[in-house]
Structures are given as C-alpha cells and as structure tokens.
Amino acid sequence: MVIAMAVGKREILLVAMAYYLFLLVSAGKGGGGAEADRIIKLPGQPKVSFKHYSGYVTVNKEAGRALFYWLTEAVSLPESKPLVIWFNGGPGCSSIAYGASEEIGPFRIKKKGTGLYLNKFSWNTVANLLFLESPAGVGFSYTNTSSDFYTSGDTRTAKDALEFVIRWLDRFPHYKQREIYLTGESFAGHYVPQLVKEIMTYNSRTKFPINLKGIMVGNAVIDTYYDNLGTVDYWLSHALISDETYKQILNKCDLHKLEDDSNECNATSKYAEKEQGNIDIYNIYGPTCGDSTATSTPHNHRIQRFPHRSFSVFINNKIKQISGYDPCTENYAEIYYNRPDVQKALHANTTQISYNWTSCNEILFKNWTDRAYSILPIYKEMIAAGLRIWVFSGDADGVVPVTATKYSLAQLNLTTKTPWYPWYLNNQVGGWTEIYEGLTFATVRGAGHEVPSTRPKEGFQLIKSFLRGAPLPPK
Template identity: 35%
Template sequence: MAADEEAQQRATDRVTNLPGQPPGSFQHYSGYIQLQTQNEKAMFYWFFEAQTEPALKPLVIWLNGGPGCSSVAFGAAQEIGPFLMGNAVINDQTDTLGIVDYAWSHGIISDKLYQSLKADCEDFKLPHTSSRCNDQLKAFFDAFSGIDIFNIYSPVCVLNFSATTNSSNLEDIQSTFDPCVNNYVRKYFNQKEVQRALHANVTNLPYPYTLCSSQLTKWTDSPSTVLPTISKLLDAGMRIWTYSGDADARVPVTSTRYSVNKLGLPVMEEWRPWFYKRQVAGWVETYDKGLTLTTIRGGGHQAVLSARDWSLSLFTSFLQH
C-alpha cells in the first residue's frame, strides 16, 4: 500500500469521538478490512496503539473463543483493553468509561489488535477461519506498516499466516470487576453513537449486537486436539507459552498439564513457583523446543480479568524473554 493510501486508511479508521472516553495520550482505530480471497466479506478490527513509543512495541492479536464470541466484547471491553466498563455501572452512566490500571497497552507493553469474526456460519469452519485471519493480517500490515513483531493468541490463526515481518489479590478484583459487566458491555455497544464512533454496523443490521452468536450452538468443527498444531509451530522455531488460571473450572490446570505431557517433550526446568512483588503468582514448567506452561494463581476462566496484575506480569515476561 502506498504511503498516501496508508495515511488515508489510518485517518478514516481513527476513533476520535467515542462516547464517554476519558482524555488519553493513545490513539485507536477501528473499522472493516475487506478480505481478498472471499468476495464481499469483511472483518471488523479494533486497534489500540501503545501509550508510549508505539512504533517500537510488538503487536498483540487477541482472539476470544466461544465459539462465536466477540473479541471486542470480551478482550477489548473486559480483559486487556484500556477502557473499564465497570465505571459506567458505578456511575449509572453507560456512556462513561474508566481507564484500566493493568491494560496491556500501558507502559512498555504492546500494541493490540482485536478481531471480531462476523461472517456466515459456514465460514466458521477451521479452514475458512484460518484463511480469513491470514487475509486480515496481511491487509492490516498494509495499512499499519512499521510494526515488526507480533504475538498470536490462536494457534489456528498463526499456522497459515504468511505475511512478511521481522518478526492481585482478590481485593483488587472486587474493586475493578462488576459481575453484571456483560449487561453493560452489551448496552454500550448497542448505542448508535458508539457504533458510529467505531465505524461499525455500517449495514444497519436488523438485530442487536450480542457478546456471543446464538447461531453457533451446534458448531462441531472444533478439532479434538490442537497438539499437532502446537508441535508444528514448535518445530518451526516458534516460542509458545500456554497458561491456565488455577481456579478455572472450564479448563482446569490438571487437564492442561495432561495435554502438554502428551507432546512428549523433555522437561528443561521442573515445576516451580514464579513471583510478582514477592508473592507467589503461579507455577511454571519449561520444556524443550521453547514451550512453557504457566499457571496464574487465583485466575479463573478469564484469568486476565480475575488476576489483572499477575497476568500482565506474565505477559511482560513473555515479551522480555
């Protein structure tokens, strides 16, 4: 993409009047990226620049699962994004946003890209998902050049990506998390002013925005295991850290350890605690080929939400190794 086209794309997608956004030094962009390999298909993205030296920071791509759940409603609005929907609840003003203390765009951390996969149900089969992800990342790097490093949340996404690059304590949870946050996120993103500010819903869909799609209740395309995919990525020289919250009732640590053990990799450093501010924040074991298994103490299924400070420390460590 030519420099003038890149500048025009950035200017068009820059978010300048998001309702309730407090003053801040970072810029963010959102809109639709057309997919080159699938006619009339587009994917929505929301990209936050790091708050300091964004050109020097890696790009983090966060994908929520579900299946069919929105990375915008969960990743951006609840887990690692800079805005706190909880303040809107406290003030009874759904157009007022707070700032998250442990957002992943703060300080030395990273740029972030959230993808929201909105397409026909048939397109959620794994080959289509991987192809769409590949297309969107290529288009994104065309529009936002100069980003050299990126980290991928989904192994299915990164497997076929071929773009050229160089490559808390519980008291804290009570003060930052409202159990009704899903309701407020839904209400906020259904406001027409919010959708216009984010350059979203340009086709005026006849149904409201939901956090997860109700059309994927019978989705059966999930692989029985992603271990072969992880093996391929490790063999290609990629460094992988997998983490589990030790209070996760859906994906318990025991299950994760059994799965990792099936890879048959030699243990380089045995099970041991890791620390944050002189507290045990979790446990870690290091394997051959660059695989690391970690736990986050007190983390639930959304570990980043229930243990924000420890999760951020873990991610920062990943970037610095």
C-alpha cells in the first residue's frame, strides 16, 4: 500500500516536471507556434527591450472569422507579470487605434503617420498587454461571411472572444498559469463583463480553467436607463444645455430605450447638440481636432446615445495641445496602419481585405443586432464570484459621464467599506474614490472618455493600484 502510494506520487511529480519543462521551452520559443507572430521591428519604431507579437486567431472556421491581436510584453521580467487584455468599444472600434496607439500601449504615432515614439506611461511597464480587435470586422479582424457585418451583437462577440482567449492561450501556453485581467472602456462595459460570464461558464466545465482574476473598465456603458438619465443630468449640470432643452429631452425621449428614433426626440437631440456647440463631447474641456486633412471623424461612431448625434466637430484652426494631449491622434493611426510596410511587419491584412483599415466600422455600429439592456446582473455574478472589480470614470466625458456610472452602480446597493475620499498623485488631487464590498469606484479629475489618453499619469496610477489590489493613494 505504501509502495503504491509512493509510486503514484513519483509519477505525478514526473508529469509535473515534464509540464514545467514544456512551459519553459514554450516560453523561450515564444509559445507554441507563437514565434511566427513575433514582430521584428515596426516601421519607424524606436528600439525597445521587450518582445511583441501580433497576428490572427481563428474563432469560427465555418464562417471564416478571425480576430487580430497585438501582444506587447512587459518591459522587464514579463514572466513574473500578469496578462492584461484590453478592449475598446463602439461597438465596432479598434483596440489597436485607441488602446494601443493613444492610451495604454508602449507606442504613440507621429503626425502624418511617419513613425512611432515611446509612451512613458505605458501599462506594459507593469503588465503584459494584449490588445484585441473585436468583433470580426473591426480593424484587421475579418470574416469571410459578409452577412456577419450585419448580424454582429453582444452574444456572438462574447462567444468569439472566449474562443479567442482559449486558442490564444494554446498558442502562448506559458501564459496559462498567469493571472489574467480584462480591461477596457466605453462599450467594453458590455464586452468585458459578458466575456467574464462566458469564462466563468467555461471554467465550470473544464479541468483547465482560465486564470481570470478581475476586471477594470472605464467610462463604461452599464445600464440603458441610468446611463441615459445620467448623461442628460451631466449635460445640464455642466451647462452644456439649457434648462428648457433638459426638460424637453425628458419629455420627448424615452430614456428606457436603447435608441429613440421618434421625430420629437430627434429634433430635441439635434437642438441639444446645437446648444453644446463646437466641442469634443468626449472631452468637454479639451481642444477639438482642427486637422482639415483628417481621414476620419474622431469619436463619431464610438458609442450611440441619442440617435443621429455626431460627437465631434472639425474646426479649421490651429491645434492647441493641452498637457501633451493631441485630439487628432486617431487620424495618424488611419495613415500608419494603412501603410503596406506596417501591415507586413504586423502580420496583418494577410487575406487582403477589400476595404481600408479604419478606427471604427460604421456598418457594425449601425447594424448591432443584440445589445443587453443592463449589465448589472453580470456585476452581481462577478461580485459573488469574488473577482476584483474596478470601475473608473473620467469626469470630463459627456458621452458616458460620471453621473451615468454612479447612477448605474447605485442600483447594486453595495455596502460601503471606505467612504468617498480624494486620491492624490504628486500632491495633487487625481480624482475621488469610494470602496464598496466587492467593487471599487474611482474618478479621474479632468479626464475625458479616454482616461489614459487625456490624463496618462493618473491612468497609470489606476492600473498600478488595481493590479496590486491596493486603494488609490490618499494624500
């Protein structure tokens, strides 16, 4: 009996050692099959100490759907740092254009798309970053079934994203034991929790669960009614609309609807836009892009509030940059990622898609087939599962504003652990935060919809505190 037990333990030890050696070998080679995705150097890229990879993962062979990713490993000791997966929203907008290139990635794009320069507040100093263009049809991600452009929605996006994570981890097996965190902004307020739900279901059925530890989302779409109500309340409280227009919106528009196409609501919404004037509603105190040669309209299709609104205005004047923020950066992305030499270096557009790479796919945006009314039920499931959950909000965003997020989260009726207090960075108030049982909420003072773009130092503090599981620093 004792001998049999000893043999059993020895066999288990040998298997464990063999698997460990396999992981080491895989890591040295960039993972199973991953070396082919290794990026040698991007055009105009400065010298870096970290490795980065990009390519495609097929998520549905029958339809021919494949999602494009870009992994930028941590600057130092990547093997000891977690994996952070980032999603942008829209629906239909690119995580390469926004998250990677103007928010949390290691590179920024030079004007006119001539090359890259380093972002000193890149999140890959504390984590390995995986940017995913999701769903198929966004950015370089593609489908061989044209009808997919008109039938995308929350449900299929979440299922394809789960398939991506499973298959990507097979390609990079040395990440299978890492802590994994899902992050993003805007409509990623749907993408991230819905993927979490898929992962939790998958983990309950497999012997090899995905090591998901938590989520962090910013200016996130959460609940239709409270998001809409919080938005118009923000417009009024920040003097963006008149009292009369505020009353008209409440009377003429059904805030319970995802989209109110009635003539009365359309007219009122257009008048509200007129009252707001030539501002970037995504960053109400920031400059607008005055680039008359722009190839796209920034922010125009990132998220749908009231119908037919255009959330950015071009004015032909000199660009005024505030604290290093450049409102035209996505125009540079449109140029850079359409360069053939860039696509070749990224292993992108290998199927020669028939359209140019764009920051946002308007067809997907306009034809989103299913959209959850509220994500709050999934928040309750995530809290019950013990995941680390942070929600943050740039308080200068007029599209998914801080009031919308507060109204939505209030419906969870969570118990307060640490009451509202100001958090500090370099002896200045970075924002305010409150810690609940199961969730941390934080604001970022003066930040727009893209917090890491408009307030990069504060955004970097968010990810550092989040990954440590520590409260944001008081004074």
